[in-house]
Amino acid sequence: MRMVELSICNRRFTYVHDRERAGGAIDTHHVFINRSKASGCTACLSFIFLVVLVTGSLYLLFGKDNPAIIFSWSCLLSGSFVIFKSQKSVTKESVIIMPVFGVQLETHYSSGRYVSRFIPIHKILKPVLVECVTPVTCYWSLSLLLRGEEQLTLVFKELRPPMKMLVPIWKALCSIIDSGQDVDIN
The missing domain is CATH 2.30.29 (PH-domain like)
Structure with a gap:
């Protein structure tokens, strides 16, 4: 007891x-x-911000050739970062x-x-x-x-x-x- x-x-x-x-x-x-209920919303907003940031960076680096591949890579990299931070x-x-x-x-x-x-x-x-x-x-x-x-x-x-x-x-x-x-x- x-x-x-x-x-x-x-x-x-x-x-x-x-x-x-x-x-x-x-x-x-x-x-x-x-932890507040807003922490989940904060994680989602930070993910969206990272996707936009990485997409813009990759777009500037690799040009306008294939925006779908650039967006896919940016989602993958941003998602990996968010998962890594949440595990810690x-x-x-x-x-x-x-x-x-x-x-x-x-x-x-x-x-x-x-x-x-x-x-x-x-x-x-x-x-x-x-x-x-x-x-x-x-x-x-x-x-x-x-x-x-x-x-x-x-x-x-x-x-x-x-x-x-x-x-x-x-x-x-x-x-x-x-x-x-x-x-x-x-």
């Missing part, structure tokens, strides 16, 4: 924390991307905490494919919240400091959820690491 303990939602993301009660303390944290879009990322074993990080894509990484509990030194500053933006990231690794391991590789969604996951990770760290955040 699963029980949702906490849910936070904003314009871009939805955070759901559920804990499996049946036989163990598996602690699961999900961050979903909120992320629908959710999850953190599954198994206190005795470790942490499993999952990334789910809209194509149905998912990638998971397992990090054993003995390898995790400390979870850290890091402020990332780029020339364009500033955002928070949750990372793991691992034993024997020189770089931090990102918990969310694709998504950038806000701080209020990262804090409960950070607290849960701190509680299983038993690092003596004060987990009281205001």
Whole structure:
């Protein structure tokens, strides 16, 4: 039996924390991307825009000889590009905490494919919240400091959820690491 303990939602993301009660303390944290109904319309409009753009480019390159072949190639190239981009879009990322074993990080894509990484509990030194500053933006990231690794391991590789969604996951990770760290955040 699963029980949702906490849910936070904003314009871009939805955070759901559920804990499996049946036989163990598996602690699961999900961050979903909120997709609007307009995203399908946006994909169609971008496909049409790409077809027009590629058709015009091919027409200028190859001349007026065979417009049907140019249009066919432009549809094929634009469709391939849209399919490629849709397969790379992320629908959710999850953190599954198994206190005795470790942490499993999952990334789910809209194509149905998912990638998971397992990090054993003995390898995790400390979870850290890091402020990332780029020339364009500033955002928070949750990372793991691992034993024997020189770089931090990102918990969310694709998504950038806000701080209020990262804090409960950070607290849960701190509680299983038993690092003596004060987990009281205001």
